[in-house]
Amino acid sequence: MFFSISLYLALAICVAGLTYKVWSWLTVSVDRRDRQYSPGQRAAAALAGLGRTVFSRKVGAMLRALLLDGLLQRRSLNHSVLAWVAHILLFVGFMGLVLLHALGTHITDSLFSNYYPTLDPWLWLRDALGVMVLVGVGLIIFRRLTVRGLRLTTRCRDRIAIILLAVIILSGFALQALKISSATSFDQMLEEYAGLSDPQNIKALRSVWAQDYGVVFAPGQTGADSELLEMGQELNQDSCVDCHSPAQHAFASYGLSVVLRPVALALDQAGGPDILYYIHFLACFLGLALLPFTKFLHLIIGPLLLAVNAVTDPPAMNPAARAALRALELDACTHCGTCTVHCSVAVTLGLIPNQEILPSERVASLAAKAHGRDGGRDHLVQMREGAYICTNCHRCTRLCPLGINLSDLWTAQKQDLAEEGLGAPLAEAARHAGEAALPSRSEKQVWVTTGGFQKGLKHSAQANTFYNCYNCRECTNACPLVFMSEWPNQELDLLPHQVMYCLKMGLKDEAMGSRMVWNCLTCYQCQESCPNMVQVTDVLYELRYLASQAARALEN
């Protein structure tokens, strides 16, 4: 009764959660363009796209992706053999247990005529699958602890999934171990299957099970003389072996029961097997209920996403369908950390302690923001920093085991942040620098800063070479932008030699705010052609850097 109630409750929560998720794919938006599509439009576009694909030649590509990337997990094999082994063990072990064990009476029983959970191969297979899951969980914990990117980003969500899996499997093993040694369980089986009433017979059978199967009985319930055992063996042959393989075949549980043997009787009398049974099935039902809200959701969304992304190209997609796809991708991310481990700018975390640089964290923040939890202005500024440190190399997209098109999400993220007034930092820095330079220009006043500035350009070793400038204009003559302009001074603002000369005069703001600095192509023609070793391009680089620093300071 309690079992059924909790099962149906868990199922109800699961179904409600899934419904909520589907609804969110139709309503949640990453950027403003996605927001303009109603749930109806999104659903129609997604179904139409799906329908068109399924009835086209592309279905082959979808099936291929499902087989290679879904079942065989080719994508994770490509980047880490250990991660692949861990995931395959988990996948095969867990799915095997769900089908053979949890749904045993529905699935296995209907497929095989002689299904008894206590009979080989089911008996040992269950243990083998459980061990696979445990080893998989162990490898995952090992990777989380030893791989730097994973260690840094492990969140509550990851721990919950690992703990839930571990509790389900460990309670299963413990339950099985206690049942093996449990006299109560033996008595139940005796009553149900053997139908013996003669106390001597019962004692004989008990003696055999105590000796061969590892059941622990209260003192005096068993005997050791050979006649009794012989009788017991006969009874065992008649009543038991057809439906019960040797308990040793459940190798892991049996091993555990041997360890627990000294306390087995006490545990059995205290109702240990019952308690563990409750823990085990309640943990399973908790997993079922939480499925839509934990990373286990990828069991459902993953295949869908792999199939869809095998045949679609986001920029070419129907925008309404793409909006739904993006929302689905936000849910699909399991925070496995593959993207972060291989991120080509993760190195920058050494200097900027901002987790929003790491793709796995960016997806999480993107998802939170799409659900209305943006974490406040400071967090948005951090998100912007991460978004623009990203070099758009698409490595994350190529590696994501679920095929999430992260690059497309990053484009949407930038768009979304720009709508919040957080555009490209470099553009912002240019604007600030321009504004700072403005007063001196409009009022025709020039403030010569004296002192201190000599040390102003200190980051690149040769930046202070602007002092060497003797205004020969070789740099300006070499500049391709000057070459392209009809009226260089009007179109480009200060020219390279003027920027150098400004610096020489201490007019840092003037120099930094000039459009020349921000439009520099960095082709190094000016620097190469300087006869007096002024590192013109490097100086311009440095000015952009200083202006960016100042803009960042202003923001904080």
Add this chain to the structure above:
Amino acid sequence: MRFALFLGCKIPSFAPQYETSARVVLKKLGFEIAKMEFNCCGYPMRNDHFHLFILAAARNLALAEAKGLPMMTLCKCCLGTLKRAQNFLAQDPELLTMVKEKLALEGLEYRGSTEVRHLQSVLHQDVGLERLSDLVTHPFENLKVATMYGCHALRPSRITGFDNAYTPHVIEDLLQVVGAQSVPWAGRLKCCGAPLRERNEDLSLATIKMRMDEWAESGAEALNVDCPHTLLQIKWAQETLGAQSGEPARGVVLYPQLLGLALGLSASKLALEQNAPSPAFLTGRRAPAPGATKKTVSGGQ
């Protein structure tokens, strides 16, 4: 010889044909490429995060150093950036200390001994023109090519060490080996506009348009480009400007693709079809009988 191939951020996703063709050609020439994963070279961060640029570059150099391998780049901006960072670190002890500390956290050490070179330098100096011309079995006949050297490989020349910044000849030599002739044209040593694309799209586009116009006037049959950024600029200009972007001549080609064709490799192995525009005509421009006409090379210019 063994190299750590540095692909950078752009090539794997946006110019995979560069990696494909470089790998088959290097394999054919007997080079061994170590399997390594690098991070960003630091180039995109240089404008607003000087220290990130240095750290990113230094980590790559330290990774290669740990394996005792020289680095070979394909992207010219990666080459320039790694070289520039090496130079900064050699001159600034404070910067070096910062980098060493940060890298030590993941067990890496930066000693500054990694040799960084571009594919074309390796072909020119290590394989040598003589050996290359011996290996060429399918030379082109009088193929007129306009080449772009790539700013960040060429300059600052004292730091990148690619070639003389005003009278470079490495690429001309390499072209001559495969039977191609480098035509004089205005854009040869100039900028493609890529560095400005994120800061000022219009100006960036105007820059590449100018190069494309100059190319159209050059009379060259193909444009030889060996930087993924320039490839992307050309593609972008064609998509954005369409017919206005000047007559796109007959195709863009990477040097390893030209060399591969001259070595007798097929167009599909060199992923020629992935270029935009694809220089499909090149396969027909090779000498008819394999090995019948061998070019003799006079060395530099």
